[in-house]
Amino acid sequence: MAEEKKASSDKIKKMADPMACSIDEATQEMIARAQELGVETVFDRAAAMKPCNIGVQGTCCKNCAMGPCRLPLPKSGIEGEDTRKGLCGATPNTIAARNFIRMIAGGAAAHSDHGRCVAEVFMSAARKESDAYKIKDEFKLLSIASHLGVETMVEVDGEKVDRDMNEIALEVAEKALNEWGKPVGELLYMKRAPQPLYEKWKKSGVLPRNIDREIVEIMHRTHIGVDQDFKNLIKQGTRAALADGWGGSMLATDLQDVLFGTPYPIQSEANLGVMKEDHVNIIVHGHEPVLSEIIVAVAQSREMIDYAKSKGAKGIQLGGICCTANEILQRHGVPPVGTFLQQELAIITGACDAMVVDIQCIFQNLANVAKCFHTKLITTHPIARMEQDNVIHIEFDEHHAFEDARRIVKMAIDNFKNRSAEVMIPKHKGVQVAGFGVESIEYHLGGTFRGSYYTLNDNIINGRIRGVAGVVGCNNARTKHNEAHITVVKELIKNDVIVLTTGCNGIACAMEGLLTPETAQVFCGPGLAEVCETVGIPPVLHLGSCVDNSRILLAATEVVKAGGLGSDISDLPAAGSAPEWMSEKAISIGHYFVASGVYTVFGVTLPTSGAPVFHDYICNELEKIYGGMWDIEPDPVEHARKMIAHIDKKRKALGIDRTRERVLMDMADRRDMEASYQKA
Ligand code: XCC
Ligand code: SF4
Numbered sequence: 001m002a003e004e005k006k007a008s009s010d011k012i013k014k015m016a017d018p019m020a021c022s023i024d025e026a027t028q029e030m031i032a033r034a035q036e037l038g039v040e041t042v043f044d045r046a047a048a049m050k051p052c053n054i055g056v057q058g059t060c061c062k063n064c065a066m067g068p069c070r071l072p073l074p075k076s077g078i079e080g081e082d083t084r085k086g087l088c089g090a091t092p093n094t095i096a097a098r099n100f101i102r103m104i105a106g107g108a109a110a111h112s113d114h115g116r117c118v119a120e121v122f123m124s125a126a127r128k129e130s131d132a133y134k135i136k137d138e139f140k141l142l143s144i145a146s147h148l149g150v151e152t153m154v155e156v157d158g159e160k161v162d163r164d165m166n167e168i169a170l171e172v173a174e175k176a177l178n179e180w181g182k183p184v185g186e187l188l189y190m191k192r193a194p195q196p197l198y199e200k201w202k203k204s205g206v207l208p209r210n211i212d213r214e215i216v217e218i219m220h221r222t223h224i225g226v227d228q229d230f231k232n233l234i235k236q237g238t239r240a241a242l243a244d245g246w247g248g249s250m251l252a253t254d255l256q257d258v259l260f261g262t263p264y265p266i267q268s269e270a271n272l273g274v275m276k277e278d279h280v281n282i283i284v285h286g287h288e289p290v291l292s293e294i295i296v297a298v299a300q301s302r303e304m305i306d307y308a309k310s311k312g313a314k315g316i317q318l319g320g321i322c323c324t325a326n327e328i329l330q331r332h333g334v335p336p337v338g339t340f341l342q343q344e345l346a347i348i349t350g351a352c353d354a355m356v357v358d359i360q361c362i363f364q365n366l367a368n369v370a371k372c373f374h375t376k377l378i379t380t381h382p383i384a385r386m387e388q389d390n391v392i393h394i395e396f397d398e399h400h401a402f403e404d405a406r407r408i409v410k411m412a413i414d415n416f417k418n419r420s421a422e423v424m425i426p427k428h429k430g431v432q433v434a435g436f437g438v439e440s441i442e443y444h445l446g447g448t449f450r451g452s453y454y455t456l457n458d459n460i461i462n463g464r465i466r467g468v469a470g471v472v473g474c475n476n477a478r479t480k481h482n483e484a485h486i487t488v489v490k491e492l493i494k495n496d497v498i499v500l501t502t503g504c505n506g507i508a509c510a511m512e513g514l515l516t517p518e519t520a521q522v523f524c525g526p527g528l529a530e531v532c533e534t535v536g537i538p539p540v541l542h543l544g545s546c547v548d549n550s551r552i553l554l555a556a557t558e559v560v561k562a563g564g565l566g567s568d569i570s571d572l573p574a575a576g577s578a579p580e581w582m583s584e585k586a587i588s589i590g591h592y593f594v595a596s597g598v599y600t601v602f603g604v605t606l607p608t609s610g611a612p613v614f615h616d617y618i619c620n621e622l623e624k625i626y627g628g629m630w631d632i633e634p635d636p637v638e639h640a641r642k643m644i645a646h647i648d649k650k651r652k653a654l655g656i657d658r659t660r661e662r663v664l665m666d667m668a669d670r671r672d673m674e675a676s677y678q679k680a
Pocket of ligand 1: 473503505582583
């Protein structure tokens with residue numbers, strides 16, 4: 001008996017194999033380092049604990065206390081009628097659909113509540129209540145004003161003149177905030193979509209009314225005994241997901257651009273190797289750029305740099321993790337130190353003097369790891385605190401933003417001297433160009449027709465670019481860190497598919513050096529390589545954080561508008577992917593892509609496998625309604641091939657499959673010519 005107990009506790013201590021956990025050397029080295037120091041990480045926990053086999057299938061219901069009712073697929077499969085039921089009679093399809101749309105509610109709430117915070121800060125800026133935030137990008141303000149029904153011109157003495165910028169900002173702030181809870185109407189941004197798509201949504205009755213309402217309604221409908229039709233449930237999921245993509249997320253992106261500047265291409269680096277042993281290292285982690293923007297400003301001030309020097313450091317090195325990283329990367333070139341799965345490792349370097357977190361994707365275990373080192377772990381958001389007693393909470397408020405940021409940066413500097421001798425920073429880092437967006441794609445790919453998407457479309461039509469893929473999303477400790485991200489992206493660009501990336505996929509690509517123009521010659525097919533070389537862009541364009549997936553929606557809309565590739569997003573030779581997803585936000589993003597007409601493939605697993613009818617509905621039937629549909633493919637090469645097959649299907653439907661064949665023949669011809677030339 002005692003022996004048995006010992007055996008099982010040994011089993012709990014099962015440790016990860018660093019080489020099997022990640023394709024990234026810095027990550028492998030740091031996992032090994034953690035084990036050497038006896039510090040447990042997510043990789044060890046993933047080795048020790050298996051995921052629940054029923055939850056994974058999406059068929060565990062705990063929506064009332066008669067359950068949890070667990071309805072796994074029988075091992076032998078289902079023959080004849082599926083008689084599985086919960087106590088209330090809920091079928092596996094109902095349960096999986098309810099769980100699925102609750103994930104959408106979680107994801108849409110996260111993105112949109114982030115957006116709301118930004119809108120509130122924007123309101124204080126418009127009211128001039130804060131010295132820290134000002135309207136930085138007036139051009140962007142004017143461009144979004146029209147979509148929110150805000151006049152940018154006024155009549156004075158019978159003449160149209162420019163309206164006062166402050167007045168415009170105030171009304172934009174009011175109209176934007178209204179989108180979360182207005183009592184009547186529909187979300188104003190929905191009309192930014194191509195007209196046929198808007199009509200599809202209208203016809204199917206999925207136009208969101210306001211952002212909060214769609215999320216609340218999911219919670220209502222999934223309560224015991226309400227909506228018991230998986231088709232009707234997913235319809236509400238669609239409405240909430242659209243309220244995220246074309247609402248909360250898009251507003252977050254737009255208002256952040258107005259406040260902090262629209263990103264333009266900027267050079268930087270990525271991976272743990274950007275940390276510097278002789279500098280004060282401050283890492284910001286989470287999603288909202290509202291605080292981190294000010295931390296960047298303060299950390300770069302003469303006052304703070306001098307203060308750091310007075311404490312024996314050579315300077316201050318800022319770094320980011322997750323999407324806060326992407327936000328300050330795209331606007332200031334601050335390098336990400338890693339993706340979601342590297343957050344504990346950044347502290348384990350022993351050189352992280354402060355880790356400042358805001359909201360989303362933050363491991364609670366950071367506090368346990370920080371305990372083993374000198375790192376100050378600082379929470380800053382009233383809705384995101386930690387229970388461990390070594391965590392410092394400095395609640396951030398836009399009305400005294402500089403004060404808060406100064407306190408945080410000073411605390412990090414003062415902590416520099418407390419490092420123990422055990423600093424180990426891996427050397428590896430990648431160089432990158434990030435900061436692309438709807439505006440800069442237009443500029444770079446505008447060619448001779450600068451200021452339009454015409455040249456991009458032309459290159460798609462003539463087949464140099466086979467298609468466009470959005471590859472986004474998280475890491476997941478159930479798969480090898482970054483392996484699927486990088487394999488999928490490489491397979492796509494090898495086949496002349498240009499990739500738009502956001503989130504942790506963007507950071508992964510940066511770490512692997514895929515975000516430089518030079519990579520085009522190494523990894524791309526001949527057509528895409530030629531385009532990248534001509535215009536000097538990387539084959540993988542980093543568009544920012546996860547709320548910036550809205551930039552992908554708008555870029556796709558611009559492509560439709562430029563003409564020649566059909567009349568709707570669903571006509572485009574395009575596909576979406578999240579190879580290593582894990583968050584509820586990813587499900588919301590995936591679903592708004594699907595509902596916007598995009599074929600979207602997820603890696604790892606989908607929580608629908610235990611409900612085959614529902615699974616089939618979202619993977620096949622939805623295409624008939626929106627033109628887009630879900631798919632699941634854990635094998636990364638097959639994953640990319642499915643996307644390419646869809647792209648080719650769309651090219652064929654557009655009648656542009658032949659032009660592509662000609663382009664390939666041209667390249668083959670050229671090679672033949674070269675070969676015969678060399679022989680001669
Ligand atoms: Fe989080 Fe946005 Fe996912 Fe990365 S990609 S793990 S959600 S940080 Ni958004
Ligand atoms: Fe079970 Fe129905 Fe309650 Fe869910 S709602 S736990 S299926 S009884």
